[in-house]
Amino acid sequence: MKVPLLDLKAQYRTIKDRILDVTHEIFESQYFILGPQVAALEKKIAGYCHVDHAVGVSSGTDALILSLMAAGIGPGDRVISTPYTFFATAGAIARVGATPVFVDIDPDSYNLSCDRLQEAVGAMTAHQLKTVKAIIPVHLYGQCADMDPILELAAAHGWVVIEDAAQAIGAEYKGRRAGSMGDYGCFSFFPSKNLGAFGDGGIVTASDPKVWEQLEIMRVHGASPKYYHRVVGGNFRLDALQAAIVAVKLEFLDGWTAGRQDNAARYRELFASAGLADRVGLPVERENRHIYNQFVIRVDTGRDDLKAYLGEQGIGTEVYYPVPLHLQACFSGLGHAAGDFPVSERAASQTLALPIYPELTGAQQAYVVEQIVAFFNR
Structure with missing residues (x-):
């Protein structure tokens, strides 16, 4: 798929x-x-x-x-x-x-x-x-x-x-x-x-x-x-x-937003059913209307390996963002070094965005989670 x-x-x-x-x-x-x-x-x-x-x-x-x-x-x-x-x-x-x-x-x-x-x-x-x-x-x-x-x-x-x-x-x-x-x-x-x-x-x-x-x-x-x-x-x-x-x-935006929110809720159900709570961190909803431009999961180790594996199974993912701004070469003059903003650095190394667009089907989402389970069971 x-x-x-x-x-x-x-x-x-x-x-x-x-x-x-x-x-x-x-x-x-x-x-x-x-x-x-x-x-x-x-x-x-x-x-x-x-x-x-x-x-x-x-x-x-x-x-x-x-x-x-x-x-x-x-x-x-x-x-x-x-x-x-x-x-x-x-x-x-x-x-x-x-x-x-x-x-x-x-x-x-x-x-x-x-x-x-x-x-x-x-x-x-x-x-x-x-x-x-x-x-x-x-x-x-x-x-x-x-x-x-x-x-x-x-x-x-x-x-x-x-x-x-x-x-x-x-x-x-x-x-x-x-x-x-x-x-x-x-x-x-x-x-x-x-x-x-x-x-x-x-x-x-x-x-x-x-x-x-x-x-x-x-x-x-x-x-x-x-x-x-x-x-x-x-x-x-x-x-x-x-x-x-x-x-x-x-004119269609609120409907598309609802689709994204529904897909986020379905992911939560699928991840819970798959028993991945201790392996995958899911997005935390802090505010009352999250519109899910991205659905970003977190894995403590092996993020890049997971991304590569999902790609091999035909699943598109993206890393937003692999290098925090304080470590970008163009900002080296600000004098920052690795460790200055540790939470940002961990997010850059551990997070991965999964498909969340409103036209995504339940079957596609189930396949995504199945392949994440397969990755961890290898």
Whole structure:
């Protein structure tokens, strides 16, 4: 049996006619950049995320960069985030000339640890603390970070809060949607995301009208009106084609999310029945709406061997992420070494993502778990 990590073709078959209709409209209009399709999507995403405004951008990475630029973050500033996330989180900080300050993660949720955050802030000198201007909590794998302590600490120190919600559209923390709690919410429409485009795309959410205005200006090179530049921005525009496709898919998102949640529940039943509780750690649901962008298991030893074995049986898996950011060569100048963030390092060496997409069948899931049992019984 073949079980891919993600099957976008299966999803496309269910919405093909709708997609072809809207793309035909774009081709006929020849209106490809921004415009009414982007404005319509922005309104829909703002409503979905329970915020007042949204600004469509060219990618999830650019959503982070634009937010940092709009917040005035630059050289000499420090931005707190996690070393266990996709590279774009810290890469965006470096791109604007600021310095990433890493804080280790919670061992169960894989999100920023608020205990370690308090320790890190307490260990800073007065000068270091003064240069911290923002914090980027990451809602990893589809589950929100523990936001209340983060927001409280940010308010006490005057930090900007930028939610990296690239993997978490529709996730909730105490009834609040991802992207609605900080000053900025950054989302990705990369095709593999729960709400994916047919290429790159992203969006930034905000409730402050002044923040929204700044984002809109800065995504078009800082021009307002056209050709008149009060600030330097960038080319962060969202294509109308991608906006139209994402708008169609948004109508199906809650159903797809429910499918992912059902599949997560089925995995739990299958792993329990297989007696693997002492061999495989399953995702921990800390918050009330986990959307399962990924279903990540944990094995104490032999993760890479398990990945290779499952691949031989036709099962797609992925390691997110094999090298934590503090150990990436490009950040060697920060002076970190192995052992500095041990929880992130263990996660990098022990975790493995299994297929969780909504079209996944029960038979496919049973096969995945059967093969994991076979691996441990070898």
